[in-house]
Amino acid sequence: MGATPNLINLLQKQHPADLAQVFSELPEKERHATFNVLVDKNGRLAMEALSELGPEKGAELLALRPAEEIARLAQEIPSDDAAPLIGHLPKELADVVLDLIKPKPGGGVPELLEYEEQTAGRLMNPNVFALGEDLTAGEAITALQGARDVEMVFYLYVVDDRRHLVGVISLRRLLLVPPDTPLKRIMTTDVYSVRVDTDQEEVARQVASYNLLAIPVVDSENKLAGVVTVDDVIDVIKDEATEDVYRLAGVSKDDGILTPPGESLRRRLPWLLVNLVTAFMAASVVGLFTATIERVVALAIFMPVVAGMGGNAATQTLAVVVRGIALGQVTWSNARQALVKEGLVGLGNGFANGLVGAIAVAIVTGGNWALGLILMAAMVINMFVAATAGTLIPLGLRALKVDPALASSVFITTLTDVFGFLSFLGLATVFIRYLQ
């Protein structure tokens, strides 16, 4: 490509996040070519861009290079940014690369990858700047000036001689006191911290609730092991939000708008096949009432209304409850209150929609009020079931420590189909003499 030198100059002036955007928009072949040119010219920038691109796509590009080079490149960026990329390389390549990475004081990529996924240990930067508790403010500033390649934002963590976390001090506070002030006198000893095995959602909750810019991570002995910064927390919050949306819709978290069609199909099909089974279950309920339908064919016209409206009401309840749980608004003390409330809303919606539906049926059928009343009763029952199931199922899953969003609307919709058909066709069978 003749334009390459100009292109590279242009790329080198971009922020890594913008470069990642460029990479994600290029077709595969050009993406590979552009990455290969950039990585030769500015390895660090290329790695930063891969980190912004996300571990799956980033690892795909990185895997194009030889193992020795990957190991060298991985050490150009902070360990917590490199670890997810290496973790997503093909297993054999990753093992070779991990052996080639030089050990780092405090731990590097290989050590990070030993922590469980989705924990603070995986998320943290282990190379955190810490000050001894016996220093003065002036000595701390001198130490700071010598610090290289460590994560340091606004908080400076203070440790004792065995590296136990004992305090925190802000950079600003350090500036405002006379140089001979002992750190012990000005540090805050009530430090919010998380453990290496704390779930990333809990890490995000604390950073967000307490408006922190970073949170220190300690091991089981309260020794400082690393720091999680707010930018990592933002990624966690976004990922968890995407997971909520996806799970409610029955989509795998690795699926996305740019996932190749074959892969998306492979990821979505199993879920749809599960739903096909449940759809046939709902259909079998209809099958129980073929005799009734044969006598009053209008039932076939209106039964999807009862089933569908129950599904809609269930989707509303589910969204509110799942999001309420995700945002930490649901506690054991108010879960019961929430159930009663959603039940009432379900009944109210059932009566209101049922009434409008009954009138509509009466008009359409030229005065078949009995059919209208049966539709109304079935809607009250089904919307009440929708509301209570939409509340109880996610709350129950949470009690079982399963992600509440797994109570996908797709699943609950089947439940409301079954109850919709059962209540509408069941009532119609009982009161059939008023319908003919």
Place this chain on the structure above:
Amino acid sequence: MGATPNLINLLQKQHPADLAQVFSELPEKERHATFNVLVDKNGRLAMEALSELGPEKGAELLALRPAEEIARLAQEIPSDDAAPLIGHLPKELADVVLDLIKPKPGGGVPELLEYEEQTAGRLMNPNVFALGEDLTAGEAITALQGARDVEMVFYLYVVDDRRHLVGVISLRRLLLVPPDTPLKRIMTTDVYSVRVDTDQEEVARQVASYNLLAIPVVDSENKLAGVVTVDDVIDVIKDEATEDVYRLAGVSKDDGILTPPGESLRRRLPWLLVNLVTAFMAASVVGLFTATIERVVALAIFMPVVAGMGGNAATQTLAVVVRGIALGQVTWSNARQALVKEGLVGLGNGFANGLVGAIAVAIVTGGNWALGLILMAAMVINMFVAATAGTLIPLGLRALKVDPALASSVFITTLTDVFGFLSFLGLATVFIRYLQ
């Protein structure tokens, strides 16, 4: 209450975010009583807790106090935290309070409330610390030591003599250079900034993409007007995620798990009534085919399978596309690619589910392969429609600058009902002689 002094001592030791959690869990009467006691003892802490509680519930508690006191309390916390609370007071009370608030250099609560909702102007803290461009590093540190009640995190913004934003410098960098270094020599002049009228989603996107701790806000003349910090951005990201989940489910953004039943009912009912109309539209499609159903009643059993599976496939596509748009992964250049991809996935899912469905129908009906093939064909058609509509509708809404999440799954489900019934019953009518 005899326990009050102890209770208050206990409350006073809590972080405002934890106090907010306590408030949200207490029944209304006790919440009011606890707030009234706390506000007398520690007005600032009480206000910080209200700010964490969110503007609606916070303003409800604040409205219990006289206007003079509200005005005084509002000035205990940063203007950007106070503004949403005052903005949610009953209009008359808010007007009285705004008149009582003392003007602040740089602007206070009344000025913030003049910016449009959901813009950087509403979100920013106007009392931002800025350094003159002619200062040295040493003079900057002295200025810093005299600064009170200003938002200052890790970045220090540099302005010219008419307060135009000209550079940024980190607190750390300031510490690392000799005191006589001019700021002009060490500041970064490429500053990411947003304008007062920038949408809050764009503010959040920039802070998140570029891993910033704060972003400066400028007016139309590039004068420094305020700063948005990362904790505000986290709140925006969470709110936008909740809105995505809610809109997809047809729930208003002010609804929630703790909203009183009457209010939830009032907010959800209109949406359900709209859907009732569309459900009757789908029912009327079935109505066109009563003659066919009367001849082959098994069609009534299997028609919900075709409709429902289309709805499930549409929900999956919609979740992926809406979230892809929210995360900024969809551009005009790849929208077409996404449409082709989703269409292929829809066809693939239609064939796979249709095949399994056809076999199931043949088994259940004791060998009615014609019915099975019709179900399969209808599922291919309906899942293809589901996938293309699930992609095109949110992309179209985005082109019209309407929130893509408004293409709620509830709405698209009706579309797949209509196409499901139409394709299945339509094909059955055409090929009816093979079915009997």
